Amino acid sequence: MAAIFLFLLLLLLLQVAAAQQGNISLGASLYPNNNSYWLSNSGQFAFGFYRQGNDLAVGIWFEKTNPKTVIWTANRDAVKQEPLPNDVQLTVRDSGVELSSTSKNAFLIPISNSSQPAFRAAMLDSGNFVLYNSDSKIIWQTFDVPTDTIVSGQRLLAGTKLISSISNMNHASGRFQVIMQSDGNLVQYPVGPFTLSTDQYAYWASGTVGAGNNVSLNLDQNGGLYLLNSTGFKIKSIAGQQGLSMYPGYRLTIDADGILRLYSYSLVKNGSWSIEWSSTDNKCAPLGLCGLNSYCVLVEQEPSCVCLPGFTFIYEGQRYLGCKRNLSAVGCKGENETSYSIADVDNIDWENTPYSILSLDKTACKEDCLMDCNCEVAVFRDQQCKKQKLPLRFGRTGPTDMAVTTFVKKGTTDESSGTNRVSKGRKKVEIVVNSYYLVGILVIIQLGIL
Known part of the structure; x- marks a missing residue:
């Protein structure tokens, strides 16, 4: 009887510990140069400040990979307009996660339509940063507002999208997107006006038009990537593992070059990433990889931008910006x-x-x-x-x-x-x-x- 009691007590303690993993109380703060991030319970993920070139950004990254891999960035385009000052601090308050400084006006990391006050926050081992109310119910989570990546256990719901980053070092919004459309089709387009999200501009699609208006893209713990309809039926398997996976981490990212790739990493390989699947092997396939009046060709399987005859690059150092006439029109x-x-x-x-x-x-x-x-x-x-x-x-x-x-x-x-x-x-x-x-x-x- 005592053994059963001890077992139940241990199980309860484990459940409490799991519920409190990465727990962050109201008033807790981070600073760029000291105490700059919070780890998840396992140390797998971190939330906090990271350097983006010469600027500061707030985000989530894989802490144990080499190099550390950013999977989410807050206010990803705000830094382009006004960089964060060096004296900025991040604080969890009942109104949300707040960035403030002594030299700038305070502003908030956007909280998704929640009128409830936050009671605490947590950096979970799933890679999800969440805010809880006083009943320990999630009132906001980064899984609902992805940037260019989803990780194991995360879904891309109908009507949501991933937008590529400018580069591996700059996580502001880039030139490509993948949309989980309301017609059930997962499609890649160049970023642009609404009219670009039409069949003419799609450069990859899952081919599941008409599968339903609540289809979601799912990435499971074993690296399975598939589409589920509203009843939970798997309508298409895009990529996946057979049986249990030997890898501890997966991520699906629309990379800066416009290609959607599924990655895995293994601690045995020093946390390096391996490509498990990609939407195309043709690196010139993404529309808009090269700018106006130029076109993409493969040179030893790598993309290269070429100007039309009679044109020169607008900026030789960044050929993807396109070309201009070298004479009058x-x-x-x-x-x-x-x-x-x-x-x-x-x-x-x-x-x-x-x-x-x-x-x-x-x-x-x-x-x-x-x-x-x-x-x-x-x-x-x-x-x-x-x-x-x-x-x-x-x-x-x-x-x-x-x-x-x-x-x-x-x-x-x-x-x-x-x-x-x-x-x-x-x-x-x-x-x-x-x-x-x-x-x-x-x-x-x-x-x-x-």
């Missing part, structure tokens, strides 16, 4: 005559936003754009000539079976050979350019002799 010049040529770029796919679509063969498409003073670019595909206005977006290498050519109009002031048009309004005269006679011919044309 083409167009109708009234009575001023301007000479242009057409450069061909093969097998590059673009955003489909033509201002004119014509049924022409490839040669006729090229000629039509060259003679149209409003045409800057034409994309020829499937016997259709689609004339475009710049800038072009979302350029990337197309499928190997895709026959597409981009015709780019550019100035010919620096060329000594080729077939060109001298345009005067809508009047075109064909000439064969020769470096010895070009100047003389242009003078004759201007004098009206031809």
Whole structure:
């Protein structure tokens, strides 16, 4: 009888300890340079201040991995607008988690629509930072407001999304997102206006449209990644382990390069991360990896941005920012005559936003754009000539079976050979350019002799 009593007492103590893991009382504070974070009970996760380049940020990270891996950041875009001062302190209060300083006005880490006062907080071993009310019920948790990552035991609910970070060192919002849509489909898009979240701009999807309006993405303790409907039925397994896992930690992250990856780590391997699954093996697949008027190509399986002919990078040190014309823009010049040529770029796919679509063969498409003073670019595909206005977006290498050519109009002031048009309004005269006679011919044309 005594043994049973001792067993029940031990079980009760374990339950109390589990309930109190990482427990943080009201009034507890953190500081950037001293007592800067709170650990979960096992020491697996930490919540507090971390350095983001030269700036401070507040977040959650894997404490035992090498390097430490951030999985959540509070007010992730606020630092870009106004960095946190060095004298900032973080305090748990009944109103929430508060950042304050002696030199700045206090502001709050957002609390999700909770009108209840907080009674205590906890950094759980699941990687979830939570606030409790006086009845020990969770009134706010970071699992409900993910940034670019979910971890084991976490779900991405219908209508919520993950947004990539700018880089591994800068966890402000980046250029890519994955959305658990209300139609049951898990889809990746570039970040942008609402209109970008349409089929045209999806670069990966789970293919589960129509599965229900309460489908969730789930990552379990064994690394299983799957979609559940509102009844708990598994409608699709995306990735997963068979049986119990040998790894202590998993995370699903939409990385800065726009690819969704499932990672595992093992303490046996010094806490290093291994890729278990990724949404694509093609690193040029994410739309918008390269900026305006540029396109992505693979060089030894790594992405590289290339400018259209007649364009140069806006900033050589950050090629993903896109390209600009190295000459003045083409167009109708009234009575001023301007000479242009057409450069061909093969097998590059673009955003489909033509201002004119014509049924022409490839040669006729090229000629039509060259003679149209409003045409800057034409994309020829499937016997259709689609004339475009710049800038072009979302350029990337197309499928190997895709026959597409981009015709780019550019100035010919620096060329000594080729077939060109001298345009005067809508009047075109064909000439064969020769470096010895070009100047003389242009003078004759201007004098009206031809």
